[in-house]
Amino acid sequence: MRGSKRSGCPMRIALHAVSKTDTEGLWKIAPCCSQVPGTTVGDHTSDLVEIQTAAGVAVSTIQATLLSADRGSLVIAKDIANTKSAVRRRDLASHTAIEALFVELRKHNFFHKWRFNPETIKLTHLILAHPDTTELFKLHHDVLVADCTYKTNKHRIPLLNIIV
Structure with missing residues (x-):
């Protein structure tokens, strides 16, 4: 089983027998990791992406900036690209x-x-x-x-x- 690329967490689960003596009985699922990854770019991060996008900064450079500011950041390049697209759609509104x-x-x-x-x-x-x-x-x-x-x-x- 492969782990998460975003957080480096193996995201594995384990099956444990409810009774150590009865292996044929009930089993429970126990996660090996308690980390819950973020799924969206935060408000502060969105503001930074918007400012750097307006300045013409590349996605990879924005990602490097975010990672240097917060080593635990789970933001990937696709998140930044999605934020840039949302900002562009908002700015264009109904115009070409x-x-x-x-x-x-x-x-x-x-x-x-x-x-x-x-x-x-x-x-x-x-x-x-x-x-x-x-x-x-x-x-x-x-x-x-x-x-x-x-x-x-x-x-x-x-x-x-x-x-x-």
Whole structure:
């Protein structure tokens, strides 16, 4: 029988005869371990996962942070991934990811323009600029620096970084 990977506990049970002289009689089941593992990520841990997720920290790094803070923690990577998914669902609410992005851009006064393919209704172009960058560009519109290193995001959309 295999033990629990989460806690390292063997989680075994044993059968003991009720009467030591009558082995054909009644038996009772006795657990060899009294440890009860947690099944969910706690509130404090959820807050930490949410903060680190917002900062772009990887699941493995979050898990290492939690384990260094509490050596007895039973949190596994799947728990952290589930918490990240719940936070994302809560943050998106009824929006798509791109709609949520536009809401955030408007909320923080970012300059942004976009184009989409009318046939597929997929976003094809997006330009955005921080409000401070926009003000600098208004003052120094004759200077523009472009980083032309070719990059793509996870959707294979080419990215061009422009520093004004």
